[in-house]
Amino acid sequence: MHDIRLIRDNPDDFDRGLARRGLAPLSGKLIAIDEKRREVIGRLQALQERRNAASKEVGQAKAQKDEARAAALIEEVGRLKQDVPAAEAEQAAIEQELQTSLAEIPNIPLLEVPDGPDESGNVELHRVGEPREIHDAKAHYDLGEALGLIDFEAASRMSGARFAVLKGGVARLERALQSFMLDLHTGEHGYTEVAPPLLVRDEAMFGTAQLPKFKDDQFQSTIYSFRSKNIKPRGPGSYDSFDPSLMFEITDADERRAFEKLKHSGRIGISFGKKPTISVSNRTWLIPTAEVSLTNLVREQILSEEELPLRFTAGTPCFRAEAGAAGRDTRGLIRQHQFTKVELVSITAPEKSLEEHERMLGCAEEVLKRLELPFRTVTLCTGDMGFASQKTYDIEVWLPAQKTYREISSCSVCGEFQARRMNARYRPAEGKGPRFVHTLNGSGVAVGRALVAVLENYQQSDGSVAVPSALQRYMGGLERIERAG
Structure with a gap:
């Protein structure tokens, strides 16, 4: 959410930021709505003041035996009692119009974010690890089905498309990946593990900007x-x-x-x-990511600066309707309606958020380093970054069957954009008034896509899959996943 006062004070800067996202100028429209809002507020205050004053004057006129004046004042008070509610309703409507307009505008990119229309404008930062030479590499879905450990047909019969049933060693591998990531982030990276709700209210989805813009991408109760x-x-x-x-x-x-x-x-x-x-309506929403639950832990709170930074992690099922993904990744586990992800969320003071962003990226990258999976990291351009983000790094893991890198983690700094929507603030140590916190979120990492990457990168010539050394203790010492039965 944007601050209308900042837009009013810096309209050209605001419109330049929108232009970098490919959007038309909006400051003029927003300022016009705000001016109408301020006019209505001023008129309402004047009506209220006159009503109060006239009410007092009625008593004074009666005390002075001026019945004609008292009657006129009583009539005026009656009119004002009708005018005030009408003005209050007008104020509520214009306030709602302004808030709705502001809520539909994406965050402004930081100056350092590269400009670009789409993913073609992303800038590679570095690559880690060399892709393995795998002759005639099989896709993860072919590997899983051949092993008898991934069943898409059974999932389709009970739930429809974009679901999967994992069995045996592959199901255990998914669980091992999640446990490994959570242990790493809590034991070495200083995150606090949270087991959050999977169902949240409208207010929580609005707070992290899934609503109203991305309503069609969500599942609701x-x-x-x-x-x-x-x-x-x-x-x-x-x-x-x-x-x-x-x-x-x-x-x-x-x-x-x-x-x-x-x-x-x-x-x-x-x-x-x-x-x-x-x-x-008892409507709640299935979380598309634990970012929603974790970030909303601080909604409507005023923290002390000494409490910051807060760092949370959670491994949860996530749910996305994938409304705009028709025809994309229709086979396999890449784009499912239900998937597992380990999420990282940080709440910081404004001065520390960019430093925290780099730290979060390092935590997510460490997962892939320990799993010995080749990856590259890119900075997303203005045309490819998310709605709530000021700046985003994507980590892309190598998939041998596709012979390309695919996203496995996005780490974003959102500034105060989400905090304004949640009214999440902190009190600086100097004793000044409360300020909005900065929020950050990142995948640490997507468990389902990590499963895909392990299956494809560790596939063996006989159709089995080797277990990465970092995961073997979570697999009861198992070194290889072979066909069931």
Whole structure:
């Protein structure tokens, strides 16, 4: 989320930042909305002040036996009592318009981020390790199916496309990878392990900028409903949407008080058929990454500077609808609806965030170094970086079957962009007012893609897969994965 005051003070800088992302200037539109907002606030304050003053003048006029003036003032107070709520509603609407507009604008890239339209503009930083020479390298899905340890058909029967069933040694290898990564990050890199919720509310998804922009990429839970004999319509038609302005009447007083509160939450729907039904949305979202849960640990908090930096890690299932991925990586484990990932999140003071970004990158790279997997690291250009990011490093692991590097980790610094959406702040040691923290997130790393990389890079000529030495103790000493049975 952007600060409208900074946009107002530096409109040209803001528009230049948007231009680097390929977006049209927006400062003029935003400032115009803000000016209207400020005008409405000023008018509302004037109305409130006049209402209060007129109310006092009524008493004074009555004390002076000036009935005509008292009557006129009473009439004025009555008009003001109608005008004030209308102005308050107008203020709420313009505030919402401004917040919605700001929420849909991506973060501004740091000056050091390379310009570019898409991934072709990314800049390679370095490569680590030499790709192994593997004659006629097989893809991980062919290896897994030949071993009898990856079953896409069974997954499709129960869940549809982009799911997989892992069995035996491959299932254990996935678990070993996650345990290895968590032990490394907690034991050597100073991260605190967290077991977070996998279901979160709208506010948490908004805080890390998955909502509203990427709503279609997410999985959400259903709603629950129940029947009541105490409601009836006050207008024609059937009401099926979650609309807080629905016209209905609840005849039971207790239910009426309860649902009056819910009505304004946007989570209530009423339908009238043979049996009236009240539906209350209990919507939650399956996390697309543990970044959502871990970053929101500090939402609506004011930390002390001494607490910073905070470093969290979690290994969780993640869920993505992959709405925009039709036709891409349709086979295999690269782009699944459900996958496992070890996430890294840091919360820092502003002055430390870029240093923390480099540190986080090193932690993620160390995973691949220990697994002896060849990789390269690139800086994403302005046209390829994520919505909430100021700067992003991607780590790409070598996949022999594709003869190319594929992303296995993204490490991003977001500045105060997410913190503003979460109202996450800290109090500087000097005693000045609270400031927004800076947030960072990175994959440490994607477990499913690490599994792919191990299967392909450690494949043997007989179809088996060697177990990397770093993982053998997590595999009970197993050195090779062979066909089941």
